[in-house]
Amino acid sequence: MQKLRLLYVEDSLRDAHLVLRELKKEGLDVESRVVDSIPVLSEALRDGDWDVVLSDCHMPLLRVEDALKVVRDLDVNLPFIAVSGAIGEEEAVSLLKSGAQDFVSKSKLSRLAPAITREIQEAQGRRERLRAEQALKISEERLQLALTGANDGLWEWNLETGAVYFSPRWKSMLGYEDHELENAYSTWQQRLHEDDRERVSKVIQAALAGEIDRFEIEFRMQHKAGHAVDVLSRASLIVTDGSARRMAGTHVDISERKHQEHEILKSREQLRALSEALQIAREEEKARIAQEVHDDLGAILTALNVDVHWLRAKIPGEFDRLRAKVDTMGELVSSAAESCSRIVTQLRPSVLDDLGLLAAIEWQAQEFAKRHGIPCTVTSNLQQLVLPRDRSTAVFRIFQESLNNAAKYANASKIEVMLVRFGQEIRLQIADDGVGLTDGKAERPNSLGVRGMHERAEFLGGGLYIESEPGEGVRVVLRMPLQGDDQVA
Numbered sequence: 375m376q377k378l379r380l381l382y383v384e385d386s387l388r389d390a391h392l393v394l395r396e397l398k399k400e401g402l403d404v405e406s407r408v409v410d411s412i413p414v415l416s417e418a419l420r421d422g423d424w425d426v427v428l429s430d431c432h433m434p435l436l437r438v439e440d441a442l443k444v445v446r447d448l449d450v451n452l453p454f455i456a457v458s459g460a461i462g463e464e465e466a467v468s469l470l471k472s473g474a475q476d477f478v479s480k481s482k483l484s485r486l487a488p489a490i491t492r493e494i495q496e497a498q499g500r501r502e503r504l505r506a507e508q509a510l511k512i513s514e515e516r517l518q519l520a521l522t523g524a525n526d527g528l529w530e531w532n533l534e535t536g537a538v539y540f541s542p543r544w545k546s547m548l549g550y551e552d553h554e555l556e557n558a559y560s561t562w563q564q565r566l567h568e569d570d571r572e573r574v575s576k577v578i579q580a581a582l583a584g585e586i587d588r589f590e591i592e593f594r595m596q597h598k599a600g601h602a603v604d605v606l607s608r609a610s611l612i613v614t615d616g617s618a619r620r621m622a623g624t625h626v627d628i629s630e631r632k633h634q635e636h637e638i639l640k641s642r643e644q645l646r647a648l649s650e651a652l653q654i655a656r657e658e659e660k661a662r663i664a665q666e667v668h669d670d671l672g673a674i675l676t677a678l679n680v681d682v683h684w685l686r687a688k689i690p691g692e693f694d695r696l697r698a699k700v701d702t703m704g705e706l707v708s709s710a711a712e713s714c715s716r717i718v719t720q721l722r723p724s725v726l727d728d729l730g731l732l733a734a735i736e737w738q739a740q741e742f743a744k745r746h747g748i749p750c751t752v753t754s755n756l757q758q759l760v761l762p763r764d765r766s767t768a769v770f771r772i773f774q775e776s777l778n779n780a781a782k783y784a785n786a787s788k789i790e791v792m793l794v795r796f797g798q799e800i801r802l803q804i805a806d807d808g809v810g811l812t813d814g815k816a817e818r819p820n821s822l823g824v825r826g827m828h829e830r831a832e833f834l835g836g837g838l839y840i841e842s843e844p845g846e847g848v849r850v851v852l853r854m855p856l857q858g859d860d861q862v863a
Contacts, residue, residue, distance in 0.1 A: 377403045378490070381418055383429035383441045385410040393428065393457060393483060400487035412440060419448045426490050431458035431465070439472060446473045451500045453493035457486065527625040531559065533582070533618055538562075547605070547627050549598030567594035567602055582618065587611045592628065604632040649829050654764050660721040667714060667721070675711040682707055726770055730760040732793060734770055735802075739791055742777050748786060750777070754793040759800070760861040768830040769802060769852065772838070775823050776804040776850045784808025784848060795862060799836075802852040811842040 380397075384390040390408045397404050407422070409415045410433070418424075427445050431438045438456060445454050456469050456477045466477045475493045478486045527544025531537075538559050542552040548565060555561050566574060570593035580586050588610040594602040609623025682704040689697045726734040732754060739750040761769065773791075780789055786808035793802050824840070827850075831838035836854030856862065 377405050378494075379423065379425045380404050380406040380490075381415075381422065381424045381427045382406055382408045383410070383415060383427065383433075383436065383438075384408055385430065385433045385436065389430065389480070393480070393486070396483040397487055397490070400484070402487055402490070411436060412444060415441060415444055416448075419445065424452060425494055426453045426455065428455050428457050428486075431456050431469075432460075438469065442469065442472055442474055451497050451504065453490070453497045455486070455489055455493060457483075527627075528622075529562070529625065530620060530622040532620050534620075544625055547625060548595060548603060562595075565596045567596065570594055581609070581611050581621065584611075584618065587613070603627060604629045646829075646832060649833070663721055667717060672711070672714050675707060675714055679704065679707045679711060723770075726766060727763070730758055731766045731769055732756055732759040734766075735773055735791065735793060738770070738773060738777070739789075742781070742789075746781050748781070748789060750789040750791065752791040752793065756793060756795060756862060758861065758863040759793070762859045765834060765857070765860070768833050769854070772827050772830050772850075772852055773802065773804065775827050779823060780804070780806045780808065780848070786847065795856075798856050800854050800856060800860075800862070803849065805847060805849040807847045810844045810846050810848060 378397075380394075382390050382393070384393075387408065390406075394404055394406055407418055409418050427441075429438050429441045438458075442454055445452055450473070454474045456466070456474050457480060458477075459480045469477060475496070476489045478489055527547050528539075528541035529544055530539040536559065538557050538561070540555065540557055540561065545552055545555045548555075563571075574591060574593050577586075577589050577591050581589055588608075590606070590608045592604065592606050595605050597603050604627070606626040606628045607623055608626075609621055611618050612620040612622060682700060686697060686700045686704065689700065723734055723737070725737045736752050739752045742748070743750045760766070777789070780786055784806045786806035789804065789806045791802075791804050793800070795801075828838050831852055831854070834852075834854040835857070836852060839851045839853070840848065841851070842848040
């Protein structure tokens with residue numbers, strides 16, 4: 375048995391020894407100290423870790439009430455048992471009211487050991503409850519600090535009684551003082567934005583039905599001033615014995631975040647519109663330059679070529695060196711005319727305007743194969759694809775850039791192109807069998823060409839996807855939805 379540490383307030387050593395001997399007879403292993411004055415009692419309480427205090431009730435120089443007060447001032451849970459030969463009922467009741475746990479007569483010392491054992495166990499229970507209460511208090515304080523720091527509003531719904539609690543912060547989030555809003559389910563329901571009610575109700579019903587045990591949802595609530603407050607609500611279902619008892623959660627005011635998200639989206643839309651305008655302006659400028667080069671420089675080179683041929687025909691037969699020089703001039707003029715034609719085609723291929731996108735892609739694939747010696751085949755389930763000028767140009771530029779990248783980096787032996795319709799979507803795929811992207815990344819964000827392809831895909835209302843593995847080539851896929859002016863056959 376564990377040793378019992380007992381502090382005994384008694385001015386008679388003889389009586390003390392009698393009591394301690396009785397305890398040992400009852401089987402208690404007692405380590406004791408006897409004190410007979412308040413100073414010595416105070417010192418003993420400070421220096422020792424005692425399990426119980428016994429005190430005589432009638433001592434000439436020490437009142438039991440004073441001893442009890444000293445004990446209670448230092449430890450409210452330390453068991454205090456009064457032991458006396460004779461004591462009146464009123465005095466015994468007064469001691470119990472002052473904090474003594476029990477009273478045992480010296481004529482009935484057989485009750486003392488069980489009383490000590492009982493009171494030590496009860497004191498241990500009181501201390502454990504106190505520790506639990508203190509831990510709960512600390513936990514609640516930490517929760518309150520966390521909620522205050524996070525600026526969250528707290529709510530709780532008792533599903534059995536229907537009682538609802540809203541914290542002061544929950545109410546102030548909507549512009550109200552604590553006393554201005556009733557703690558009732560209708561308070562929340564009435565202020566929930568009309569457009570959000572059905573969606574939020576479905577989530578709550580799913581929780582009540584046991585389909586989910588927690589949720590996180592955004593909705594709007596009406597502020598006292600009339601405007602909407604964007605709220606993020608996180609909640610958990612509290613289940614006891616298999617039944618949902620309570621639902622509790624927090625409200626976070628995310629109005630500022632929503633405003634920032636709106637501003638970011640607005641800026642992105644502005645940038646996208648600017649990018650689209652720049653692309654259209656760039657293509658229009660290319661078309662204008664192509665037209666001017668074709669009409670002005672092309673016409674001049676054509677006339678010059680005619681004049682060179684006329685001049686050669688006028689040179690007498692004996693002027694071989696002069697004739698050779700004129701032939702060289704003619705070759706240079708022809709080469710310049712070919713370069714002029716190539717530049718015009720690169721700026722704006724006429725086939726794109728004359729025959730449509732499908733024909734332009736097929737023509738570009740043939741030209742690519744001629745120039746680079748890499749077979750480039752086109753397959754399609756379309757007979758014709760005619761898009762508005764700005765859309766067809768965007769698709770064609772994505773195709774051109776994909777072929778250019780393949781020529782520069784792929785080291786491919788063939789390129790396969792597919793232009794197909796899937797429902798209300800057009801897909802353009804350019805796949806090579808080259809080395810792939812050796813860094814394992816399907817996109818190079820710093821590549822202006824790739825960035826431009828993405829911008830054009832966004833302009834088309836679709837998306838661009840680049841897939842690659844080292845040694846397995848590169849696959850570029852453009853997916854774009856059909857629009858009202860698109861002609862597909």
